[in-house]
Amino acid sequence: MADTEAQPSRSRDLDKLLLRPGNLVGANFDPGEELRDDLAKSAKVLVVGAGGLGCELLKDLALSGFQNLEVIDMDRIEVTNLNRQFLFRFEDVGKPKAEVAAKRVMERVSGVNIKPHYGRIEDKEIDFYSDFIIIALGLDSIEARSYINAVACSFLEYDCDDNAREETIKPMVDGGTEGFKGHARVILPGVTPCFECTIWLFPPQVKFPLCTLAETPRTAAHCIEYAHLIKWDEVHSGKAFDPDDPEHMKWVYNEAVKRAELFGIPGVTYSLTQGVVKNIIPAIASTNAIISAACALETLKLASGCSKTLSNYLTYNGAEGLHTKVTEFVRDKDCLVCGPGVLIELETSITLQKFIGLLEEHPKLLLSKASVTHQGNNLYMQAPPVLEEMTRSNLSLPLFDLMGKTTKTTLHVTGTTSKNDKKTSVLRKLRVVFKGVDGVTDMDTAGGA
Amino acid sequence: MAEPKIKYDRQLRIWGEQGQAALEKASICLLNCGPTGSETLKNLVLGGVGSITVIDGSKVDAGDLGNNFMVDESSVGQSKAKCVCAFLQELNDAVKAKFIEEYPESLIETNPSFFSQFTLVVATQLGEDSMLKLDRICREANVMLIFARSYGLTGFVRISVKEHTVVESKPDHFLDDLRLNNPWPELRRFAESIDLDVQDTVAHKHTPYVVILVKMADKWAKSHGGSLPSTREEKKEFKDLLKASMVAADEDNYREAIEASFKVFAPRGISSDLQQILNDNRAEVDSNSSDFWVMVAALKEFIANEGSGEAPLEGSIPDMTSSTELYVNLQNIFQAKAEADCLVIEQRVRYILKKIGKDPNSISKTTVKSFCRNARKLRVCRYRSIEDEFNSPILPELQKYLTDEDYSVAVGFYILLRAVDRFAANYNSFPGQFHGGMDEDISRLKTTAVGLLSDLGCNGSTLTEDLINEMCRFGASQLHAVAAFIGGIASQEVIKLITRQFVPMSGTFIFNGIDHKSQLLCL
Structure with a gap:
């Protein structure tokens, strides 16, 4: 054995869990040095987001036996990050978060390699995400979670009995915090509910009715939103409001103060103005640390089997006493994202262009500006321009021919759809069946052409 | 908008300037700066506590590099307290950071008055004996105390303060104070001055529900001998009356009144x-x-x-x-x-x-x-002293936990976390701490745990073999992720105690890293 008492190794503590057999462990647990070395050398984990949760996740994973990490984040460091995003210093303000975070962790934990990606998650090829054994999410937006969830679910394949094929499951570990509250969850697409199955856990933000803002303001927030959403456009015709421009923010604040005085409404402050306009979510170091630690621990357990895993949703509330609760949510069998896919029945003659048009009208999809891929081949891409040009000629060809004349296959489409009056990019899996070809007769199709 | 406050913006939105001022005045002492202690302090230093004093007598060894982010390869062989302190200082130069290279156990023994200078002591990875002594010292000196320990996939956090009073408890959901069931004269007069049967539809739909309900309740009371709706039928009738008063389907104020009518039915007086x-x-x-x-x-x-x-x-x-x-x-x-x-x-x-x-x-x-x-x-x-809890836990509670399936793992860990200290006192190492002899350690730990249970008055109670095995497998290891979780909880409780806002946890928090079914045990 390597761990002698005189010279403890770096993995002294982790070895206890990874090298020793146990009874309360995962089904796949195979303790030994090989497991430890596999974790270090071959297990690649992606951390999405290098903010409050992401910084903690990178540190936690680097100290949990993982040596191959990547991190993606599109933001640059701001002063208001410094109360919790402990990998950043004052002199880092303005630099890309992913790059600084990766560098800091590598400086302190030797042997760990972290590859940073400064950019949008949507701009990466889908294939990029297939490389990782687990994707850990440290995000603050529902849209970004939805997107990564759809990507991970797009790798999922089902066998003929509609059971998820284990080797195609891309596990995700997701965390979120707000003030003293947070959640951590494990998503095994096809086994446990995906983000979309339980989307109701994240109700959309309530907006003030415009008539309240315009006619019957009652609170400081009403006055602020009046200045922000109505008055700004009246005065600055055509100039877009930029929440990151302090001049713009001050203007909104001053207008809100005037309106509040006019109506006798108390409470407009600069801080509140920023909070309302930017929809600032309060955030502290401790909650981020707790939630990230839970996520990192689950990542370690999923990857190694060294203990059971969270099944499947942990909520934490530290405001009034301390409450933790584990809820076992169930999958939505008809989920558009993690289910076997929307079934579409087509004529063999339909062209790619017609098919794209059909997606727009399909009641379950309502997907516009679709890009279509089939088994990794780009059939048509809306962007970037080079790819668009390369794939444009496919539009007039029959889809059946483009897919190698398979009568029953799975397609991936990305595009935009409107949800709550907001356009969001989505990825959908479609099960396509061609009519009138041998072997396929009278399929019971749902919502076909 | 003073410049240095910008970096605290996201937390000021939670505990305000007053909470922040309290943090900046606080002096925190940390005992033992392994990963649990280091992570606790990290979260506090980021938030801007006034000063920290790190106390640890050990030197950094290679094993520490695998679970503590505050030390790196250049630290090996140096004072752990010094290295951790230096990293923490880097996080926030507004914090006064210092360290003392000394073992907490000896400080507790030789210099009890040392602790009275602090607002709060965070004591991590202490054995039972030192916990008892430190608790006595801090209670005597009126210094707030939090114990935290991580151990394999388990661990605990325990606050020990004689009494902590909170004015700004900031509960999430609390019934607003509208007095709809007991309006004072001015509110009643204001409501009376408004005509609900107004012909102007714009005015009708802009009458606040408070006015609607005060008037309706008054009307009801007049026809019901002064009492408000109390039975299910009466409550329904009251709501139907509200519905009948609507003149258009889009009257949000009446919809709100119907939804808020339970505030009329609520009992008067204090909770x-x-x-x-x-x-x-x-x-x-x-x-x-x-x-x-x-x-x-x-x-x-x-x-x-x-x-x-x-x-x-x-x-x-x-x-x-x-x-x-x-x-x-x-x-x-x-x-x-x-x-x-x-x-x-x-x-x-x-x-x-x-x-x-x-x-x-x-x-x-x-x-x-x-x-x-x-x-x-x-x-x-209020928190029981460690001595009281350890020597005479609340027996009915303990017995309830031992037989309740939801609590069985947590209470098992609670007993085992104490049993490993007894084990260490007897055998000079923790069960499974070193390689080999696992079977012997398992049976010894089992005997120790059963002995402890019977000392606590739970004769015949036992713990599952699986959990005892697991505890030996942990071998006193400190996993970084577990330490970060425990440290996160400890720092959150420190913040609540110091700001005197929100409500600190009660009892002992037992972390269950196996399936996350952690519990609070009030013993």
Whole structure:
């Protein structure tokens, strides 16, 4: 054995869990040095987001036996990050978060390699995400979670009995915090509910009715939103409001103060103005640390089997006493994202262009500006321009021919759809069946052409 | 908008300038700076505590590099306290950071008065004996104390403070103070001045629900011998009356009134939680009483006299569909009543202070005001001494936990976390700490745990083999992710104790890293 008492190794503590057999462990647990070395050398984990949760996740994973990490984040460091995003210093303000975070962790934990990606998650090829054994999410937006969830679910394949094929499951570990509250969850697409199955856990933000803002303001927030959403456009015709421009923010604040005085409404402050306009979510170091630690621990357990895993949703509330609760949510069998896919029945003659048009009208999809891929081949891409040009000629060809004349296959489409009056990019899996070809007769199709 | 505050913006939105000021005044002492302690302090340093003192007598070894982010390869062989302190200082230069290279156990033994200089002590990875001693020292010196320990996939956090009183408990969901079931004369008069049968549809749909409900309740009381709806049928009838008063389908104010009608049905007077605080012996004040209890004494008098059974009015109202004018008027009526109530309490506070021989102005008007606004939400937290809990845990609770499936793993870990200290005292190492002899350690730990259970009065109780095996497998390891979780909880509780906002946890938090079914045990 390597761990002698005189010279403890770096993995002294982790070895206890990874090298020793146990009874309360995962089904796949195979303790030994090989497991430890596999974790270090071959297990690649992606951390999405290098903010409050992401910084903690990178540190936690680097100290949990993982040596191959990547991190993606599109933001640059701001002063208001410094109360919790402990990998950043004052002199880092303005630099890309992913790059600084990766560098800091590598400086302190030797042997760990972290590859940073400064950019949008949507701009990466889908294939990029297939490389990782687990994707850990440290995000603050529902849209970004939805997107990564759809990507991970797009790798999922089902066998003929509609059971998820284990080797195609891309596990995700997701965390979120707000003030003293947070959640951590494990998503095994096809086994446990995906983000979309339980989307109701994240109700959309309530907006003030415009008539309240315009006619019957009652609170400081009403006055602020009046200045922000109505008055700004009246005065600055055509100039877009930029929440990151302090001049713009001050203007909104001053207008809100005037309106509040006019109506006798108390409470407009600069801080509140920023909070309302930017929809600032309060955030502290401790909650981020707790939630990230839970996520990192689950990542370690999923990857190694060294203990059971969270099944499947942990909520934490530290405001009034301390409450933790584990809820076992169930999958939505008809989920558009993690289910076997929307079934579409087509004529063999339909062209790619017609098919794209059909997606727009399909009641379950309502997907516009679709890009279509089939088994990794780009059939048509809306962007970037080079790819668009390369794939444009496919539009007039029959889809059946483009897919190698398979009568029953799975397609991936990305595009935009409107949800709550907001356009969001989505990825959908479609099960396509061609009519009138041998072997396929009278399929019971749902919502076909 | 002072410059240095910008970096604290996201937390100021939670605990405000006052909470931040309290943090910046606090001096924190950390005992043992392994990953659990280091992570606890990290979260506090980022938030801007005044000063930290790191106490640890050990040197950094290679094993530490695998679980502690605050040390790196260049630290090996150096004082752990020094290295951790240096990294923490890097995180926030506004914090005064210092270290002492000494083992906490010997400091507890040789220099107990050392601890009285701190606001709060975070004691991590201490054995049972040192815990007991330190607890006695800190209680004596009125220094707040938090214990935290991580051990394999388990661990605990335990606050030990004689008494912690909270005015700004900031609960998530708390019924607003509208007095719809008991309006004071000005609110009643205001409601009477408004005609609900107004012909103007715009005015009809902009009458705030507070006015609608006060009037409806009044009307109901007049036809029901002065009482409000209480049976299910009556409540339904009341809501139907509201529905019938609507003149159009889009009247949000009436929809809100129907939804809020339960506030009319709610019992008058104060909650049992508040009553319990009023009944507390400490509400009988003398010259040693804290400001909190002096104000509670004044509150008690107010409720018995001017308040006629009600606490002072909170004074704020939630947003509701209304014309601006009516809403602002309503707000002013609520505020005026709150101010009047507060004034009465203030006079009573000054009188009581004088009576107990204190400066009548020693409690500021702002403090009284905040107390009045939060009077319905006051909290008093008390923690048993470690000695009491360890020697005589609350037996019915312990027995309940041992037989309750939801608690069985947590209470198992609780017993085992204590058993490993006994084990270590007997065998000079923790079970499974070193390679080999696992089977022997398992049976020894089992014997130790059963012995401990019987000492605690739970004869015949036993723990599952699986859990005992697991505890031996952990071998006193500190996993970084577990330490970060435990440290995160500990720092969160520190913040609540220091800011005197929100409600700190009660009992002992037992972390269950196997399936995350962690529990609080009140023993």
